[in-house]
Amino acid sequence: MINIQIVTGDSRPIFKQIVDGLRMEIAQGNLPTGTKLPSVRGLAMQLTINANTVAKAYAELTSQGLLEARQGLGLFVSEPRQLLSEEEQEKRLTGAVDAFANEIAYLEFSDQEILERVEAALTKLGKGAPENGTKRG
Amino acid sequence: MINIQIVTGDSRPIFKQIVDGLRMEIAQGNLPTGTKLPSVRGLAMQLTINANTVAKAYAELTSQGLLEARQGLGLFVSEPRQLLSEEEQEKRLTGAVDAFANEIAYLEFSDQEILERVEAALTKLGKGAPENGTKRG
Amino acid sequence: MINIQIVTGDSRPIFKQIVDGLRMEIAQGNLPTGTKLPSVRGLAMQLTINANTVAKAYAELTSQGLLEARQGLGLFVSEPRQLLSEEEQEKRLTGAVDAFANEIAYLEFSDQEILERVEAALTKLGKGAPENGTKRG
Amino acid sequence: MINIQIVTGDSRPIFKQIVDGLRMEIAQGNLPTGTKLPSVRGLAMQLTINANTVAKAYAELTSQGLLEARQGLGLFVSEPRQLLSEEEQEKRLTGAVDAFANEIAYLEFSDQEILERVEAALTKLGKGAPENGTKRG
DNA sequence: GTGGTCTAGACCACT
DNA sequence: GTGGTCTAGACCACA
DSSP states (O other): OOOOOOOTTOSSOHHHHHHHHHHHHHHTTSSOTTOBOOOHHHHHHHHTSOHHHHHHHHHHHHHTTSEEEETTTEEEEOOOOOOBOHHHHHHHHHHHHHHHHHHHTTSOOOHHHHHHHHHHHHHHTTOOOTTTOOSOO | OOOOOOOTTOSSOHHHHHHHHHHHHHHTTSSOTTOBOOOHHHHHHHHTSOHHHHHHHHHHHHHTTSEEEETTTEEEEOOOOOOSOHHHHHHHHHHHHHHHHHHHTTSOOOHHHHHHHHHHHHHHTTOOOTTSOOSOO | OOOOOOOTTOSSOHHHHHHHHHHHHHHTTSSOTTOBOOOHHHHHHHHTSOHHHHHHHHHHHHHTTSEEEETTTEEEEOOOOOOBOHHHHHHHHHHHHHHHHHHHTTSOOOHHHHHHHHHHHHHHTTOOOTTTOOSOO | OOOOOOOTTOSSOHHHHHHHHHHHHHHTTSSOTTOBOOOHHHHHHHHTSOHHHHHHHHHHHHHTTSEEEETTTEEEEOOOOOOSOHHHHHHHHHHHHHHHHHHHTTSOOOHHHHHHHHHHHHHHTTOOOTTSOOSOO
């Protein structure tokens, strides 16, 4: 059973919430390579949303290389691989950092406080563990 | 003369870039309390964008209390005051950190690399001065 | 006016025909960087198909980095850039070559004939011109 | 024993992989005219796939004239004969070349690199023997 | 007017 | 039953 929460008050569209939620689950190792995902219609029923919305989220993750479809069988978590060129990764990191900085610029938190929060969030993703050097679980 | 950069490649809509840009200018003291802002049409011409877009940004900032209208005279930078409760600020920081972490979870950067980038971005914003504005420690 | 033909007898889905058609037009330099594309609804009317189908094709090209949306203004041909890692490019080339070879394996053409056809098709795309080294027009 | 590889990561559906694989084996002479094919269930077990999928592949090849059923005895490789007109072959080659060129147009490989890959793939298929089967010079 | 999102419902190919 | 495609029609944010 996939554990995803759809929040109607969220600024993100529904399909994005699913994409983010599943990406997080995969990053944290809760959905290891080869795991079968719930069917489009099944997850749609579970979340009480339209099947097309789930299909859109799955399609997004498939194009990102995190999932792969086996015809008539369903969708599965695929072998992790890096789709993006270094240049593109650099660009996305810079964009994300800038957006984040802008988002919190007007809040009254110290740099140290913010950095600690970010570090905690990154650690939760299981990234950067020096003892094995892998990015996922 | 207001110094704001509009970037078409940015993921933020233009009005949001103006809001963020002006908020930054005010936070950094480049636009002290009482400064008159350029007219909607004037700023629109300067940035070569639609006047409605500037108006929307001004409306947003006014409703947030950073600007105030003086009938027939234009918009002015208002007296600084804290509009967001601690609870609200906490919520926004948590949301921003989570969104940021998710955004970069799949990129091949180490925690250290990411933290350095974030720190650099925060420093660039002129935040973190220990003499004021911190909520903890 | 974009010149795309939708063939109902084609094995490719409609949105894929649009993606391929536009990618070809861009690759051949008929749609230089910065060109505004016809609106989703406009192209849908022109091709007498559903607007969602056009939107899906545009979304695909946007995620591939060939187009970029400017909110409220429309879609534009973006600066060419390489989104994919070398590893991923290698994988896709190998896949395409294998699929192509399988597709024509049972036809009675000589290797030389086939290679000439492929070379002609590549030349038509304006690739590999040694005098400037760029991939696009 | 039929020697076919089913690749789950392949873009082609499984039944197509079987069709292509068997056509290849027949073209290369590994399955001469009159050879009895394994039963639907036997091949399905060997490849660990659904029997319906094998049946569909066999039906496809039978309708194409490469296999023929002998009542109660099973399926056999049939007498080779040319089923496709020159016009049809020409059409398929052109289609395949166009699709291939489009597929790789956006990758950063030189024409020469691509042609070498194609040539290698064709050579591997054992095609291009000059003593027969060429349509032109 | 522009693209983006979502719903509802249908049909198809594949297993 | 599975995902993929397409249609029709609605609503929203942005310029």
